[in-house]
Amino acid sequence: MSENAVTVCTFDLGREGLPAGAEEVLHIGRGLASDLGVPLHWLVLGDLPEGAPAAAGRYGVAALKQIEDPKLSPAQADAAVKAISSYCEENTPRALILHQTLDARIVAPRVAGRLDKAVVMNGISVETQGENLQIKASAYGGDTRVIYEVGPGPVLAFIANAAVPEPGEGDPITPETLTCDLADVDERIEVLEEAKFDGPRLDDAEIIVSGGRGLGDSDNYALIQQLADAMGGLAGASRPLVDEGWVDSSHQVGLTGRITRPNLYLAVGISGASQHMAGCSAAKTLVAVNRDEEAAIFQHARYGLVGDALEILPELIRVAQETKA
Ligand SMILES: Cc1cc2nc3c(=O)[nH]c(=O)nc-3n(C[C@H](O)[C@H](O)[C@H](O)COP(=O)(O)OP(=O)(O)OC[C@H]3O[C@@H](n4cnc5c(N)ncnc54)[C@H](O)[C@@H]3O)c2cc1C
Structure with missing residues (x-):
């Protein structure tokens, strides 16, 4: 079954409001979906942030889908790779867009590898080029910009570093809960110690x-x-x-x-x-x-x-x- 939608995927957003980076990928996803004339879907792994249904409405999301599993709250890399890949294999989105967090840096290339699709990291903007997508990305540590042209179904990780315009109005979207069997996932990366920051970020x-x-x-x-x-x-x-x-x-x-x-x-x-x-x-x-x-x-x-x-x-x-x- 082909979903034929642009899908934004987020994970580890926490329960409260959405971090600004998530809103930027929703904004980018909405633009691309509109250019392609397809709906925008939003896949949330793990806990659904409180503000997600309202934000989904504001960004014109047609379907808000959540995969809940203890291995996704917080999302562990191998579990996230399996959950996203399984979703994409079933739904074949026209493009999968992630906010390039530290976790997404690990997950995005592995998802693309499993799906045998192109992956573009450090994305800044995206345009359509016939059936293909042209993605402008930062390269060489930010010193230059490159443009990649990729075929349908790529995994795109965007660096969120631009101001997001006001998204507009829209009724909250009711989330749909999906299942994914993650029982056989053995995490190969063990976090021994996390950097701790005191005070506000x-x-x-x-x-x-x-x-x-x-x-x-x-x-x-x-x-x-x-x-x-x-x-x-x-x-x-x-x-x-x-x-x-x-x-x-x-x-x-x-x-x-x-x-x-x-x-x-x-x-x-x-x-x-x-x-x-x-x-x-x-x-x-x-x-x-x-x-x-x-x-x-x-x-x-x-x-x-x-x-x-x-x-x-x-x-x-x-x-x-x-x-x-
Ligand atoms: C892969 C990679 C990743 C990087 N990541 C980052 C990053 O995340 N963040 C980052 O910041 N850099 C990063 N850098 C480094 C970046 O390229 C620059 O070297 C760095 O940002 C320069 O820091 P600066 O502006 O403080 O110093 P400088 O480039 O040395 O500039 C100092 C400035 O101070 C001015 N100045 C000097 N004296 C005075 C004075 N008395 N009063 C007023 N002005 C004065 C000078 O005119 C000059 O413009 C990265 C580089 C690479 C290659």
């Missing part, structure tokens, strides 16, 4: 103040923390600061760090390398402080301050503290 922050190598010295990172505190936000960093041990990796914004989407992103002493921008280009407003007026970050910034970060930061902290008081 950059991914959810409304305001982020990030520092880069332009701060000059690890002691100066305290100014970033002070400004973030004064503005009620969180402190982020470019990768060199993590590599140098100024801050721990939970602060890193970028391709190999956190993908953020705050209302305000203030980048201080950051050059604007593509790998950093991959983690902050979905910010609603980006403000840059850099002493080099030619710095690439200014091409992305809505507002820019050209000058020495060590002179500008104390002034911003003073104003933010006064405004807060």
